[in-house]
Amino acid sequence: MPYWLMKSEPDEVSIDDALAAHDSTVPWTGVRNYQARNFMRDQMRIGDGVLFYHSSCAEPGIAGLAEVASTAYPDPTQYDPRSKYHDPKATQENPRWLLVDVRATQKTRLMPLPELRSYPELADMQILKRGNRLSITPVTPTEWRFIVKQLKAD
DNA sequence: GCCAACGTTGGC
DNA sequence: GCCAACGTTGGC
Numbered sequence A: 001m002p003y004w005l006m007k008s009e010p011d012e013v014s015i016d017d018a019l020a021a022h023d024s025t026v027p028w029t030g031v032r033n034y035q036a037r038n039f040m041r042d043q044m045r046i047g048d049g050v051l052f053y054h055s056s057c058a059e060p061g062i063a064g065l066a067e068v069a070s071t072a073y074p075d076p077t078q079y080d081p082r083s084k085y086h087d088p089k090a091t092q093e094n095p096r097w098l099l100v101d102v103r104a105t106q107k108t109r110l111m112p113l114p115e116l117r118s119y120p121e122l123a124d125m126q127i128l129k130r131g132n133r134l135s136i137t138p139v140t141p142t143e144w145r146f147i148v149k150q151l152k153a154d
Numbered sequence B, C: 001g002c003c004a005a006c007g008t009t010g011g012c
Helices: A015-020 A034-043 A113-118 A141-152
Strands: A003-008 A025-027 A049-054 A061-068 A101-112 A136-139
Touching (some): A003 A061, A101 A113
Antiparallel strands (some): A049 A061, A061 A101
């Protein structure tokens, strides 16, 4: 079972927002990076584990756990001229951008970025690498188990 | 607000 | 296909 870390700006969709949504499920709109899109299209499967990460905020870090709840399908915001995610080059016949549904399963304590950096076990996490900007990154089973264990320890 | 890092664009 | 310019991300 693969695992993922997915960044969301809590001003847009926080873990609380996701838990409050119908079925605790939100469409992961707005991914506009080909590598992240390809992860969703080619590798994500229903039931994959997701670390719900808050980014671009006062205290960035892992804020909850979630799971992939759909396979990839076209992101409707690409067709909406009023959306900031609008892409004039996308057509119904040839969608450029995809999304998956994500179901939040639990809010955890916040595990802030400096704490993530403090664990030697997590030194190879993509999110911690210099210049990392990808909004979706794979997480190894070992990293997943370690993080979940830390989150449940208190 | 700053700025390093990196992806995309477009002229050639 | 190269690569400079530009735009965006995201932590600080």
